[in-house]
Amino acid sequence: MTRARNLITDVPGLRVGNAHDAALGSGVTAALFDEPAVVSCEAMGGAPATRETDLLQPDKMVPGIHGVVLSGGSAYGLDAAGGVQAYLRERGIGFAVREALVPLVSQASSFDLINGGNKDWGRYPPYRDLGYEAASRAGLSFDLGTAGGGYGATTANLKGGLGSASTIASSGHTVGALVVVNAVASAVIGEGPHFWAGALEEGGEFGGLGLPAHVSPQMRRLVWKGGPQPATTIALIATDAVLTKAQAKRLAVASHAGLARGLRFSHALFDGDTIFAAATGLKPLQNEAVEFTELTALAADCLTRAIARGVYEATALPYPDAQPAWRDRFGSPERG
Template sequence: MPQLRNLITDVPGLRVGNAHDPALASGVTVALFDEPTVVSCAVLGGAPGTRETDLLEPDKMVPGIHAVVLSGGSAFGLDAASGVQACLREQGIGFPVGPARIPLVSQAVIFDMLNGGDKDWGRYPPYRDLGYEAAKAAGHDFALGTAGGGYGATTANLKGGLGSVSTVTASGHRVGAMVIVNSIASAVIGEGPHFWAGAFEEGDEFGGHGHPEKVHPEKRELIWKGGPQPATTIALVATDAVLTKGQAKRLAISSHAGIARGLRFSHALYDGDTVFAAATGQRPLDDVEDFTHITAAAADCVTRAIARGVYEATALPFPTAQPAWRDRFAAGATEF
């Protein structure tokens, strides 16, 4: 078995690409599938921004899609899928309808419009071009933290970002998650440095602090962005198992538990928490117990990826920008 990267691309059958604009303080992350892939999704946040999610429902006709996009830009960012479509169309990739080939690209966006970046882009937003660039850059290795769709992400008190992890189940199935952490709430307990995800950490993938001995009541007080500012955590989970669209739907729903564990709190009125679930069909599913292990592993991966996205982030270069976790808590930082 090849050495794992601890990225969602450890699941065979997909590649990931990033593109971002530092002046804009926003970007795009895309997962491209090697073959049309079974994907479903679950939208549990109160203020989502999505594209082409209805076709992912188990009762819909399309058996598989070609890409999933996670991007910044709020509703403007939904243009990114058009850029990804353009890249795929150039390669002759798409759902066949007579002589036409239509790339099927689903997407979710975060709200990163108030992070200090220059959003005065003129008539048309830049996300179509960023989507194209991200698709062209797709490979098995990709940057985390302040990168791609996580470039402009924030949380309630620390810089957010793009996180990804992977694992292998007892039966040998590969499972991975990729998350853009732009949460209305906090990923750390109190003022930190401990992550709510601390109990799920593998090695020192997000600092090695684990959990504190006790989480006192004051550490559980709600920390949130406040006011009518949308915020969203969006994710893609993937497995190499052969799943039906109905099973992929259940996997997406179950994976939302990972958001609830990784943040304090989730699925609020002003966020758009959305999880896509993809099954690349490389390895047969043994039984119901096997599928249950995959759903549990995927939720755990989401929890870990949330902490890793914040841990890997770097602060934006603006006067009012949020500090990064590493600025405050990494070795040599002035705060702890």
């Protein structure tokens, strides 16, 4: 069952904001936690671009962090976390070390440097300012598709984008996913319009088409961005459950199944596929082993659905020869 917004912000304790630069062809999405959240991560792609991920490992001392950033810009985009830090510090948010205040913000970036936008930004890239702007816009509602960190995202054959989805576990815990779909491969079966995620769709959230009656060998043919071109799908999973850092790590690992189901294919050599998993800690687990296992399964399902939504909601970039959006090829978002 989905929450009313069907967004990661259905998980109590976090807000999300977007910012983009249309001329640049890139953007930033910032997720801010109301209180420091227990967060871990797992990078399973061969070419990740990340910041402040070592501190998220279970053996590190940091108990919680203040935000997670998903951006475009590849390694340049990692400046965005500095902008989010500046926003938080101005508001007195961070870990106090005597007179110093240090907001902890982790980040992953996707490669969108050759999507047609103007990347001639001069001495310094604009991602720090975009990060600040995204943080300043954080709220419970936010745009999907060609927005925020998904603004410049592409896939092998259709415009990528920012996706999100949520669900409620049988225990009453809420689980949500937020993803920048910038995949080396495809989110649709064959030439489309059906999504690989079709079996998991809730309420027509990405067209209501379900799965085709038969998936032929031709439809399973691998389609991917040709040549040595990096392409990264990055995501944040969140739940209101009380989790340890080790459990958050396991949640991040298990959620990678959502990438494998939503895309044909994932975790390639040139991918930077990275997933953060956050627990806002508002609702304890009662039957820990059973309820946590359900959370890992539902998180992967949410991520699969969010991938399809990111592509489904996207609009084409405003450049000559830009990739078509799903709705350009297959109809209006009301279809189905």
